Amino acid sequence: MRILVVEDDPVLLDGLSAGLGLAGFTVDAVATCEDAYAALKAQSYGTVVLDLMLPDGSGLDVLSFLRQRKNATPVVLLTARDQVQDRIAGLDAGADDYVGKPFDLDELAARVRAAARRGAGHASGILEWCGVALDPARQTASFEGKPLSLTRREFGVLRALMERPGATVPKAMLEDSLYGWQEEVESNAVEVHVHNLRSKLGAGFIKTVRGLGYRLAEEGS
Amino acid sequence: MRSIRTRLLTILIASTGLVWLLAVMWIYVSTQAEVERVLDARLTEAARMVNSLLAEQRIELALADDRESRPTEFQLQDPSYERQLSCQIWSLDGTLVGRSEHAPEDRLTDAGSGFSESVVDGETWRVYAIENPDLGVRVMVGDSLHVRDRLVGDVVKGLAIPAALILPFLAGVIWISVRRGMSPLNQMADSLSSRAASDLRPLPDDNLSKEIAPAIHALNGLFRRVEEAREREKIFTAFAAHELKTPLAGLKTQAQVALASQNGEVHENALRQIAAGVDRTSRLVRQLLDLAAVEGTDRAPHPAEGVPSDVVRRILADMPAAGERVGVEADDKAVARFDPVLLELALRNLIENALCHSEGKVVVRVRNARHNLEVVVEDEGFGIATDDLPRVFERFFRGRTQSQTGSGLGLAIAQEAIVRMGGTLTLRNRNPHGLAATISMPAQTAK
Numbered sequence: 136m137r138i139l140v141v142e143d144d145p146v147l148l149d150g151l152s153a154g155l156g157l158a159g160f161t162v163d164a165v166a167t168c169e170d171a172y173a174a175l176k177a178q179s180y181g182t183v184v185l186d187l188m189l190p191d192g193s194g195l196d197v198l199s200f201l202r203q204r205k206n207a208t209p210v211v212l213l214t215a216r217d218q219v220q221d222r223i224a225g226l227d228a229g230a231d232d233y234v235g236k237p238f239d240l241d242e243l244a245a246r247v248r249a250a251a252r253r254g255a256g257h258a259s260g261i262l263e264w265c266g267v268a269l270d271p272a273r274q275t276a277s278f279e280g281k282p283l284s285l286t287r288r289e290f291g292v293l294r295a296l297m298e299r300p301g302a303t304v305p306k307a308m309l310e311d312s313l314y315g316w317q318e319e320v321e322s323n324a325v326e327v328h329v330h331n332l333r334s335k336l337g338a339g340f341i342k343t344v345r346g347l348g349y350r351l352a353e354e355g356s
Numbered sequence: 357m358r359s360i361r362t363r364l365l366t367i368l369i370a371s372t373g374l375v376w377l378l379a380v381m382w383i384y385v386s387t388q389a390e391v392e393r394v395l396d397a398r399l400t401e402a403a404r405m406v407n408s409l410l411a412e413q414r415i416e417l418a419l420a421d422d423r424e425s426r427p428t429e430f431q432l433q434d435p436s437y438e439r440q441l442s443c444q445i446w447s448l449d450g451t452l453v454g455r456s457e458h459a460p461e462d463r464l465t466d467a468g469s470g471f472s473e474s475v476v477d478g479e480t481w482r483v484y485a486i487e488n489p490d491l492g493v494r495v496m497v498g499d500s501l502h503v504r505d506r507l508v509g510d511v512v513k514g515l516a517i518p519a520a521l522i523l524p525f526l527a528g529v530i531w532i533s534v535r536r537g538m539s540p541l542n543q544m545a546d547s548l549s550s551r552a553a554s555d556l557r558p559l560p561d562d563n564l565s566k567e568i569a570p571a572i573h574a575l576n577g578l579f580r581r582v583e584e585a586r587e588r589e590k591i592f593t594a595f596a597a598h599e600l601k602t603p604l605a606g607l608k609t610q611a612q613v614a615l616a617s618q619n620g621e622v623h624e625n626a627l628r629q630i631a632a633g634v635d636r637t638s639r640l641v642r643q644l645l646d647l648a649a650v651e652g653t654d655r656a657p658h659p660a661e662g663v664p665s666d667v668v669r670r671i672l673a674d675m676p677a678a679g680e681r682v683g684v685e686a687d688d689k690a691v692a693r694f695d696p697v698l699l700e701l702a703l704r705n706l707i708e709n710a711l712c713h714s715e716g717k718v719v720v721r722v723r724n725a726r727h728n729l730e731v732v733v734e735d736e737g738f739g740i741a742t743d744d745l746p747r748v749f750e751r752f753f754r755g756r757t758q759s760q761t762g763s764g765l766g767l768a769i770a771q772e773a774i775v776r777m778g779g780t781l782t783l784r785n786r787n788p789h790g791l792a793a794t795i796s797m798p799a800q801t802a803k
Contacts (some may be wrong), residue, residue: 140735144602146633150609153626157616188598215601218593236598240612 136271136294137161137312141171141197142213143189150240151184158244159287161315168192168339170199178311180208184243187214187225195228197345202229209250248272254332255269255298255344262297264292264351267336269294278336285335288313292328296341296351305348361538368530373523380516390510395504396471398441399484403497406443407486410493442481444496453493473501490779540568548575556583595752596644599764603637643765645700645752650772657695657777659799664692664699664722664729671704678711686722692729692799697779699795702773702781703731705766706793710735712766712789729779729799734792739785748783770795 138155143166152162163178165171168191175197175301177184183201187194198210200346209231214221215234225233231250234243239283248271252260262269266279266308274290276283286291296304306325329349339352426736442459444610452461465472465483471480483498523663539636547559558576560570607630614626665686703720714737723730740748747753749771752764765784770793775779777798 144606147606148604148635149629150606150613150626152614153622154609154616157613157622166576170673188595213605215605216597236601237608240609262463349398 136291137163137315138182138184138251139171139174139178139180140164140184140322141168141189142166142184142186142195144186149257151243154240155184155244155247159271159290160244160247161312163315165219166190168194168197168243171197175201175208176232177204180181181312182211182247182254183276184211184213184247185230186222187216189210197223198228198230207254207304209247209254211246211250213238213243214217245272248249264297264300265340267297267340269297283335286328286331288324289328289332289335292325293332296349300351303344303348305349309349359420360541361534362662364534365527366659368534369527372526372530374586376519376523376689380512380519382516384508384512387511391475391504391508391511395499395507396482396484399471399482399497399499402441402443403484403486403495405496406445407488408436410445410488410491410495427565441497441499443498446494446496447494448487448489448494457784464498466670469494537752540565544568544572555584590767592751599640600637600644601638603633607633607637640765643705643769646705646769647765647772650698650701650769650776657698658695659695659777662696663688663690664694664731665690667696667700667703668707669720671700671707674704675707675711678707681711681716681752682707682718682720684720684722686720687724690722690724693723694729694799698773699731702770702795703733706733706769706795709733709766710791710793712738713737716790724799727798729795729797731795732792734786734790736759736786736790737789739789740783742785749781 136159138160140148140151140162142164145166148164148166150166156340157163160181162175163180165174166188170181171183171185171189174180183197185197187245188305189197190291194214196214201208201210211232211234212225212230213234213236214225215236217233222233228305231253232246234246248260249335250251260270260272262271267283268277269290270276271294276285276290276293291313292309295309310320313324329343333341342350342352344350389552431641441456442464443454443456444452444459444464445454452463455461460476460479462476464476464481465474465485467474467485468481469485469487471482471484473480481498482501482504483496485494485496523591537624544559556579558579559572561576564572587614610626610629611635614623614630617623617626649715653658659705665684665688668684668686672682672684707720710733710765714735718736719732719734721732721734723732744753748767749762753769755762767781771781774795774797777797782796784792784794
């Protein structure tokens with residue numbers, strides 16, 4: 136899942152990029168409101184992690200920018216100002232969660248996953264489809280009860296598909312969720328990952344919709 | 357506790373009593389003088405009357421030579437004074453020839469004629485005597501001073517007793533008046549004593565009496581200033597919390613990344629970031645402590661004579677990495693009077709600021725005029741956006757050209773330190789780019 140992190144402290148921003156990257160997210164990192172606006176206009180994100188005190192304004196401005204555009208992307212606020220009235224103000228402004236600094240990286244990752252899950256309308260953290268179960272928190276997968284070994288990218292493609300079961304997911308969207316700004320998108324990378332997944336899960340598990348993208352096989356088929 | 361009400365009551369009652377007392381004394385003295393005058397006139401009148409009665413032979417006197425005969429007793433006309441007024445008629449050779457009823461038998465006076473006082477039978481008498489050489493007698497009329505004093509005493513008593521009875525009533529009226537007069541003060545005290553510590557709303561200031569209005573206005577002014585100070589403190593605390601917690605969050609996150617990752621490169625980067633984060637945090641803590649020190653009210657400037665460029669060199673000696681980027685232009689022998697601690701604090705922050713915000717050279721110029729010390733720190737950075745200029749001295753304010761290491765405290769500390777020394781700090785964008793920070797302060801030397 137591709138997320139946007141907005142934080143002006145360089146050490147923390149670097150730590151968040153690395154840490155959330157290790158937790159399985161594709162992270163875009165910006166340090167100012169202005170860069171955040173640009174990123175949000177150019178790209179859609181699974182979740183936004185937003186610091187409140189930014190050098191050129193408040194994170195709440197970015198939040199209201201999103202909500203005014205009817206953009207429902209889940210937002211997790213990140214701030215040192217964690218008094219009750221600050222939390223209330225943040226949540227009422229449209230935030231989905233609130234994490235006070237300093238925080239635990241695993242907890243932040245879990246909250247980001249939870250916010251994304253609720254945003255996508257899932258109740259459970261485990262994604263299941265036709266005998267395949269994905270646990271994004273532990274980044275583990277199983278197929279018919281047996282552990283399934285997947286690379287990080289394969290996991291990402293499968294997760295993106297299983298988050299929208301039955302829907303056709305465009306190839307560009309899959310690429311987006313796998314690669315951040317810093318990374319060069321390898322040509323045919325998605326095809327390679329889909330090919331590998333088919334060899335592990337059976338050829339019929341992922342269907343190619345020509346010219347549009349990919350979708351999962353019908354349940355029960 | 358001294359009460360204004362008690363004080364007022366004491367003063368009013370004491371002064372009223374004193375006025376009463378003085379009035380009584382004055383009435384006593386003037387009544388006495390008047391009674392004296394009137395009674396003396398009566399004595400003269402009575403003596404003349406007796407004398408003229410003798411001349412007209414209306415009073416038969418005992419013969420002077422008749423030793424056996426008793427002196428004639430006669431009645432004076434005024435019956436109301438019969439007990440007080442006594443009359444004696446003595447022949448010139450010293451025989452009592454007549455006297456009024458109740459008059460003493462001893463001679464009332466030895467004086468020839470006119471007024472005199474004498475003691476007869478242990479009683480003091482005031483006597484008027486007339487000598488009548490034709491009849492060969494001396495007429496003496498006198499009255500007892502004791503009676504006179506009683507008369508004056510009666511008059512004064514008649515005045516003083518009602519006055520004494522009125523005094524408690526007057527005290528009551530004064531007490532009630534003072535109480536009513538003080539009620540605005542009591543109201544103010546009541547409304548203040550029932551207040552919560554956090555309640556800094558102004559006291560109502562309409563319909564105030566002239567005496568209490570200044571106190572209320574002063575109190576409301578104080579409330580306003582306390583409220584402002586508290587608001588500033590709240591903002592400062594929020595910023596300080598953010599500025600301290602954010603680097604801590606960075607350190608913790610990087611540490612967790614280092615623990616979680618098996619990748620050597622990620623590991624190394626995290627550790628490098630932790631080291632940089634600790635440097636930044638320790639600088640921030642130093643600046644917060646500097647700010648607290650420079651704001652501490654008990655830190656009065658201690659000016660001493662010294663060479664300003666020595667301060668610059670001392671600062672640069674602490675920054676070996678940045679030292680070669682900074683040039684100093686100063687007269688090394690110029691002596692000025694300044695507080696070395698405060699100047700170092702201000703200059704260190706200005707130089708650090710210049711180094712943070714520019715890549716190029718930084719020049720520190722020291723100009724030392726007779727009464728004025730001027731230090732300019734010039735850099736080749738981007739300067740400050742014009743609309744940020746009014747806000748750059750605010751704590752934690754970071755301009756748009758933010759640096760990676762700034763906390764937004766440097767300029768605030770520098771300004772506070774310089775203002776403490778009675779100087780000014782001005783910022784000016786340079787042409788074509790860069791910033792010049794100018795310290796200008798009085799620095800009188802003995803020379």
